[in-house]
Amino acid sequence: MSGGIEADGALIRTHVLCRIPPLPDETDRSYLGALMRVNGFQTETEFREHVAKWTSIQNWNRTSVPTVELLATVATTQIEDFARHHTLIPLRRGITAHLPTVIHGCANHQTLLRQTNFGQRRGRAFFCSECVAPDQQMHGRSYWRREHQVPGLSWCPKHRVPLRIALDKTAVLKSPSRFIDSKEADSFEQIQKWIEVPSIKTYLDVCSSLLDTAKPFDARAVRIVLKRQAKNRGIRSMHTTAKRHPNSPSVSDIAWRIFPAEWLKSVLEITGSEGCGSELPQLETAVRQAGGGTFVSYALAIATLFESADDAMAVLGGSTQTKIRRPAGEINLTRERLLSLYTQCGGNYSQVSALTGIGYGSVSRRLVKMGLPALRAEHGRLLLPAIDMFLLHVLSLEQSAKSSGVPLERLELFLREACTPLLSLFNTMFSKRPERTIGAPRERLLATKESR
Numbered sequence: 071m072s073g074g075i076e077a078d079g080a081l082i083r084t085h086v087l088c089r090i091p092p093l094p095d096e097t098d099r100s101y102l103g104a105l106m107r108v109n110g111f112q113t114e115t116e117f118r119e120h121v122a123k124w125t126s127i128q129n130w131n132r133t134s135v136p137t138v139e140l141l142a143t144v145a146t147t148q149i150e151d152f153a154r155h156h157t158l159i160p161l162r163r164g165i166t167a168h169l170p171t172v173i174h175g176c177a178n179h180q181t182l183l184r185q186t187n188f189g190q191r192r193g194r195a196f197f198c199s200e201c202v203a204p205d206q207q208m209h210g211r212s213y214w215r216r217e218h219q220v221p222g223l224s225w226c227p228k229h230r231v232p233l234r235i236a237l238d239k240t241a242v243l244k245s246p247s248r249f250i251d252s253k254e255a256d257s258f259e260q261i262q263k264w265i266e267v268p269s270i271k272t273y274l275d276v277c278s279s280l281l282d283t284a285k286p287f288d289a290r291a292v293r294i295v296l297k298r299q300a301k302n303r304g305i306r307s308m309h310t311t312a313k314r315h316p317n318s319p320s321v322s323d324i325a326w327r328i329f330p331a332e333w334l335k336s337v338l339e340i341t342g343s344e345g346c347g348s349e350l351p352q353l354e355t356a357v358r359q360a361g362g363g364t365f366v367s368y369a370l371a372i373a374t375l376f377e378s379a380d381d382a383m384a385v386l387g388g389s390t391q392t393k394i395r396r397p398a399g400e401i402n403l404t405r406e407r408l409l410s411l412y413t414q415c416g417g418n419y420s421q422v423s424a425l426t427g428i429g430y431g432s433v434s435r436r437l438v439k440m441g442l443p444a445l446r447a448e449h450g451r452l453l454l455p456a457i458d459m460f461l462l463h464v465l466s467l468e469q470s471a472k473s474s475g476v477p478l479e480r481l482e483l484f485l486r487e488a489c490t491p492l493l494s495l496f497n498t499m500f501s502k503r504p505e506r507t508i509g510a511p512r513e514r515l516l517a518t519k520e521s522r
């Protein structure tokens with residue numbers, strides 16, 4: 071608050087700011103609102119001007135410093151860390167052809183810092199009514215979470231109840247508890263049909279991984295990966311090839327087949343009678359043109375072409391992301407605890423992520439580093455006899471895969487990822503050897519090369 075003291079007849083204005091820390095996964099706008107409330111400001115402009123003076127930013131004017139930079143200063147965190155953990159920038163530009171080598175929150179690219187939310191959900195804010203009371207008890211206030219704003223997620227992953235929508239444009243500057251009676255995004259019956267759908271889970275896992283990235287994936291490299299994956303699965307990626315491959319399904323055909331139609335129409339904002347079976351230009355373009363999609367269309371295309379987020383992120387080079395500072399919760403999670411959770415969850419990364427409350431991407435990186443590959447239920451059971459045949463009965467890799475019924479490429483990926491700690495050790499032992507990443511197939515190397 072601004073205050074004043076008299077000194078030699080002149081009014082010297084002092085600027086005091088009551089500071090509170092941002093909460094886990096809290097959005098920047100939610101944090102801004104909390105700071106405004108605790109300091110008694112009614113408008114964002116007043117608050118921005120006050121903070122700018124408090125931080126003694128010289129030559130400050132209303133447009134020169136992005137709000138997110140002011141908030142990072144108040145939170146005493148690096149702008150990059152704040153952008154990564156408290157804005158939707160990592161998801162919005164998770165896959166992009168525009169400045170793909172620029173890390174999220176880079177202070178040298180202020181235009182990238184000015185849009186911290188999504189255009190799609192602008193004017194609508196989502197929260198979980200079941201999260202409100204525990205948040206108030208634990209943190210002293212309820213708040214808006216980033217994960218609840220992901221398009222296509224209309225339920226709380228923790229409480230499995232419908233999210234509620236606040237339509238007030240300034241809602242995120244207020245406490246969610248004020249909107250406790252607002253309407254539900256979807257009915258309870260509706261979300262029950264969607265929560266366990268594997269393709270939706272994959273889509274949400276992909277979004278979760280993107281939300282946890284320190285820098286974007288290069289859309290050019292992603293397009294190469296998507297096109298190759300479509301080709302390998304016999305899926306047409308371009309409508310122009312329809313004449314040559316009349317019997318092959320298109321990406322749109324597969325999407326309509328694996329996603330519930332109502333959900334797909336909702337997430338792509340398809341209105342009216344249009345839909346069911348029609349071409350989905352958003353997905354086709356993501357596969358066809360570098361930089362031709364939004365994060366939603368990329369995440370949908372990835373979930374359409376890959377069986378799991380684990381498979382997709384391994385190929386897209388999740389482990390090649392920029393080194394990042396770990397959040398406190400992640401640091402506290404010991405190797406032993408992570409191993410125990412991995413065992414408990416049968417190698418399912420998504421479940422480990424849900425139990426720890428740590429982002430899917432972070433969990434994935436740590437488990438791969440420990441040599442603990444992701445296991446899908448159907449392959450997990452088959453992998454053990456395959457490994458048994460390969461290691462103990464000394465059969466060839468092909469024979470082991472064929473005898474146990476597990477796809478050869480799956481067995482190869484498993485072994486590559488299981489050898490990650492060994493390769494890391496080799497890299498240390500023979501330091502002249504260039505740093506290499508295990509299981510780096512052509513796609514991953516391409517992704518790495520192009521994203522530099």
Ligand SMILES: [Zn+2]
Nearest residue numbers: 198201226229
């Ligand atoms: Zn909740």
